[in-house]
Amino acid sequence: MTTLTTNALSPAGFDYLAKLVLDRSAIVLEPSKSYLLESRLNPVARENGFDSIDELADALRKPNSRKLSEEVVDAMTTNETSFYRDIHPFELLKKTLLPELIEKRSKEKRLTIWSNACSSGQEVFSIAMMIREHFPQLNDWDVRLRATDLSSEILQRAEKGIFNQTEINRGLPMQLLMKYFHREGVHWQINDDIRSMVRFDSVNLIENWPAMLTGVDVVFLRNVLIYFTPDTKREILAKVRRRIRDDGCLFLGGSENTMNLTNEFERVQVDRTVYYRPI
Ligand SMILES: C[S@@+](CC[C@H](N)C(=O)[O-])C[C@H]1O[C@@H](n2cnc3c(N)ncnc32)[C@H](O)[C@@H]1O
Incomplete structure (x- = not known):
């Protein structure tokens, strides 16, 4: 039987990351947006060598994590735009x-x-x-x-x-x-x-x-x-x-x-x- 491993974000991890994003950018992430946070931060976690987003959150709690927190905020911005949008x-x-x-x-x-x-x-x-x-x-x-x-x-x-x-x-x-x-x-x-x-x-x-x-x-x-x-x-x-x-x-x-x-x-x-x- 195959065991499925999930890296679901813990509620405490979500709260920490949502507050970080709010403090740095004012972007509000309701708990219903947990899926968005996971889908956008999984790649950031992986690229920085963490096994889960909770591990990423732990690293952000340490001093000198400014660059990492910028990456997190960047990942949580929605950059949708277009030429002559809404004309x-x-x-x-x-x-x-x-x-x-x-x-x-x-x-x-x-x-x-x-x-x-x-x-x-x-x-x-x-x-x-x-x-x-x-x-x-x-x-x-x-x-x-x-x-x-x-x-x-x-x-x-x-x-x-x-x-x-x-x-x-x-x-x-x-x-x-x-x-x-x-x-x-x-x-x-x-x-x-x-x-x-x-x-x-x-x-x-x-x-x-x-x-x-x-x-x-x-x-x-x-x-x-x-x-x-x-x-x-x-x-x-x-x-x-x-x-x-x-x-x-x-x-x-x-x-x-x-x-x-x-x-x-x-x-x-x-x-x-x-x-x-x-x-
Ligand atoms: C959906 S895009 C809008 C782009 C363009 N204004 C338009 O209407 O097509 C939202 C942009 O807001 C930026 N943004 C989010 N929070 C911001 C903040 N606190 N200060 C400055 N820019 C912010 C994001 O980085 C993103 O590029």
Whole structure:
């Protein structure tokens, strides 16, 4: 008879790891997400030479486990993203919001757009290509495209601007692929002139934000608040308000809103797009 060995995570191990992830990233892992923790941390445990996730948890309790804990947090982030994701915010930016901002900033000739929780960079590169395609008048402006994320692993990928065929197939029009990418082995890499428009930095939403991210005109903060508690969402939105200009705009993800979280933004709906204006 074959004996099946299982490496099921103990409740104490789950509690310890869920608290570590919460403290470091604010990502909430309910006990019902135990399967997710197991499936994502089994490879981390194996790669680091542990026989089980409980052993991994024991190692994390020891001093000098910073790097290991970063690996754990990285593994627990969900990096789902795509080019021109949910298309409508990009359309509104192109047709209305950017032309309005360009008019308003015509004297200072400076624009800052921040893709927060940027994952592998598709969102910010979508904006960069849009600016290159449709706003030649910005060529002599100081256009600051900032992209930040907690996960250093995903930021390293984003900075390279290399995407596999599946990622390319998700939302990137063929004409933009031909114009702004080149082959890199079996992958595609975004060309340097677009890549160099973006600055990537590591920013944890629940820690201090760098001073350079102030006076921001457009903030994309999409599909990340969903992972946090209402109190964390409140704190983050209050911080965003302090960093965004009074006439700037904020985009949240399709399933996110500011209801019961802040009175500092008003919801604006334009056709099928919702964005938020500071009050
Ligand atoms: C689902 S992706 C969203 C990507 C992109 N904004 C979009 O909408 O397509 C969520 C991203 O949030 C990042 N993230 C999670 N917790 C974070 C935190 N505390 N601070 C900064 N980024 C965080 C993850 O690393 C991940 O890349």
